[in-house]
Amino acid sequence: MVILCCCNNDLEDLENKTMTTAKQLVINALLAGLFLVCIISFGGILGNNYGKPNLMDTGYIDTDRVTTAINQTSQDAENWGEAFTSDNIFVSTGAIIIFSIWGVFKLIYTSVITMFVIYFDIVGTLFGLPAIVTGVLTAIIIITLIFAGWKLIKTGE
């Protein structure tokens, strides 16, 4: 029994060390989008300085969609922050439990799915991936987010 418990703890430690949590997945998706926008902006500025304004126009990547998605996520996060701080503490305590967690989860879900759909579109267009591959990957992300939302509502983590 003791051995089993030790093994179980070791497995949990290993899982904690190697698995990415849903929170990190969300943040990483947004950071990757920011990285993409930054590197293309860097190339655009470099091209302008050397008389080549279309240096980063490849015809394969629509960076405007990434920029729009990141801006929308930033705007949504600000709105939720304002809603969180503007309410009376006695009202917001109950409201958080009833409404806010579900709303925050919807925000996270929409943002991450949007970013990953954009990423998969780019990769699919460029490498000619069939729709079923990107569909399966998107489904995995959706399932992960559903369980993450369930955990958020259930435990608040």
Add this chain to the structure above:
Amino acid sequence: MAYVELTTYNITGPQVLFCYANDITLGIAMYMFYVSVFLIMAFSITEYQRRSTGYTDFSVGFGVASFTTLVLGILFRLIDCGTNPLTSNLALAVLIVLAMIGIIFLLNDRGR
């Protein structure tokens, strides 16, 4: 059709070596150059990690190599090189996607 020789090539400067090789191979030379730079950097970083720390974290090598290759591709795209640019549209898009995959891989991998 006669081959265009390096001595009769109408570009001066050190970039003529890349431009000449890229033109006569219809763009394949630069693809191979980027692939080789990426692989050499990724595996050399991984091997250096193994020798210095005893374990490897391939995501770091992959991320650094993809980012460096992308910056190299952007800089090479600035060079005027006749008909075929040193970094074609397809090559640049692939390098950008590779860097994006690298950063996602690096951020989501928690290492050892």
